[in-house]
Amino acid sequence: MAMAAELPSYLLLLALLVMIPLLYLKVSRGRPCNSGRRLPPGPWALPVIGHLHHLAGALPHRAMRDLARRHGPLMLLRFGEVPVAVASSADAAREIMKTHDLAFASRPIGPTLRRVLQGAEGVVFAPYGDAWRQLRKICTVELLSARRVSSFRPVREEELGRLLRSVGSAAATGPVNLSELIAAFVADSSVRAISGCRGKNRDEFLRLLEEGLKVVPGMSLPDLFPSWPLAMRLSRVPGQTEERRRGMLAFLDATIQERQENRAAAAAAAGMDEHEDLLDVLLRLQKDMGSQYPLTTMNIRAVILDMFVAGSETSSTMLQWAMAKLMRNPKVMQRAQEEVRRELAGHDKVTEDGLKNLHYLRLVIKETLRLHPAAPLLLPRECRSPCQVLGFDVPQGAMVLVNAWAIGRDPAQWDAPEEFVPERFEEQGSGGGRDFKGTDFEFVPFGAGRRICPGMTFGLAHVELALAALLFHFDWKLPEAMVPEEMDMTEEGGLTTRRRSDLLLVAVPRAPVPIE
Incomplete structure (x- = not known):
């Protein structure tokens, strides 16, 4: 979580002895009585800041994960004034996202997020209710269904050609910054699927998005101390987050306007409508929606932003980690490349039709997701009503975090959990048969239940296609005689967990890239 940027200010602020007693009294008054309840265990806490230290x-x-090893698979922590239940085992995740899914189906909306969203929560951050269910249905049935995702195959393949040509051009002058090129490929493909055009100021949008994802909802100073009026004034996060959101919405507005103008011109020239993109679907549905839960322009922008983050940010992160893990494990790289080149022999380019028999490549993707889920703590949930998990009482109103990263590395569930072994998913008793679609709670990189990531199919379509093409057209080497063990695999914290450093690799052309 990207509260690290503000944590020093917490410590500096809370060191002021005049304020500590006042805050402590406030927290103590607001703390619920634990009489008669069996609360989950947790480590020792400090006054005011709770377990943040x-x-x-x-x-x-x-x-x-380290705390859970000492205190159990379900812990109750306190971040400032906020009780936080943390699930770190498959059994705990199953009870939260299946057994009691309805009780944990909402999202906590703190002061910072409420100020930024201004009533347009979209799908990802919206609290549970009829309005959310309606938007969720639109996303799953109309926007992100397998049929709709498949309809954007030509866009993905066209943008893939641009990616490969960019790699080939950059390879002529030295190591390729694969992180930048992958991010651009996914962004352009996603925006075109959403609005039909590539969009202006894409690099600025990606910068704002990257900065915004370093902040985790519910972890700024006002969210940790919601009863303290000065918290909003002292925190820089709400203003910075709101500024980034305005910049991203300006990009989306310009993209929408450009799409509408291009569509009108095309319709006038051809006398008929073009292929329907996701924005077209939303605008069409806006006219058909009832008045009880109208699909407003603010809702449309929020949904588009949700789709972009859920479908493109996760796939960009997955692709970078997958390539990094392959470079770190040359034998796995060799086997994956041999399969791709064997199955695509005689083809001059990679298309989605050619991906059907790439069994081992899919195992590589699954193993990458196990070790590096894009959102390691998923997204926060909120306990809507008191219930028991693993025999413990979870307080109503508590924030609930599922540590998908820890669950994917649990030695009780996985053999050699820290090793990158794609073959484990085809071996009985070592992960074989497990999938990430929300039914195997040992493996939940996209979550499960009502709040499972709606952009999973959209994102994976980019990952499979791009990874296969990068392995088919190029051989890959580490720069400057670097050995795999010297690769920087450090994570960068935030809502998603990217690589801290860009992935710089030497690309050696193996098969000609498709021309425009």
Whole structure:
């Protein structure tokens, strides 16, 4: 979680002895009585800040995994004034996302997020209710169904050609910054599927998105101390987040306007409509929606932004980690390349039709997701009504985090859990048969239940196609005689967990890239 940027200000602020007693009294008054309840265990806490100090110096998903090893698979922590239940085992995840899914189906909306979203929560952050169910149905049935995702295959393949040509051009002058090129490929493909055009100021949008994803909802100073009026004034996060959101919405507005103008011109010239993109679907549905839960322009922008983040940010992160893990494990790279080149022999380019028999490549993707889920703590949930998980009482109103990263590395569920072994998914008793679609709770990189990631199919379509093409057209080497063990595999914290450093690789052309 990207509260690290503000944590020093917490410590500086809370060191002021005049304020500590006042805050402590406030927290104590608002703390619910534990009489008669069996609350989950947790480590020792400090006045006012609670358990925040246990997260200092480490990424939260790693720190929480270490705490869970000492205190159990379900812990109750306190971040400032906020009770936080943390699930770190498959059994705990199953009870939260299946057994009691309805009780944990909502999202916590703190002061910062409420100020930024201004009532247009979209699908990802919206609280559970009729309005959310309606938007969710639109996304799953109309926008992100397998049929709709398949309809954008020509866009993905066209943008893939641009990616490969960019790699080939950059390879002529030295190591390729694959992180930048992958991010651009996914962004352009996603925006074109959403609005029919590539969009102006894409690089600025990606910068704002990257900065915004470093902040985790519910972890800024006002969210940790919602009863303290000065928290909003002292925190820089709400203003910075709101500024980034305005910039991203300006990009989306310009893209929408450009799409509408291009569509009108095309319709006038051809006398008929073009292929329907996701924006077209939303605008069409806007006219058909009832008045009880109208699909407003603000809702449309929020849904588009949700789709972009859920479908493109996750796939960009997955692709970068997959290539990094292949470079780190040359034998796995060799086997994956041999399969791709064997199955695509005689083809001059990679298309989605050619991906059907790439069994081992899919195992590589699954193993990457196990070790590096894009959102290691998924997204926060909220306990809507008191219920029991693993025999413990979870307080109503508590934030609930599922540590998908820790669950994917649990030695009770996985053999050699820290090793990159794609073959484990085809071996009985070592992960074979497990999938990430929300039914195997040992493996939940996209979540499960009502709040499973709606952009999973959209994102994976980019990952499979791009990874196969990168392995088919190029051989890959580490720069400057670097050995695999020297690769920087450090994670960068945030809502998603990217690589801290860009992936710089030497690309050696193996098969000609498709021309425009």
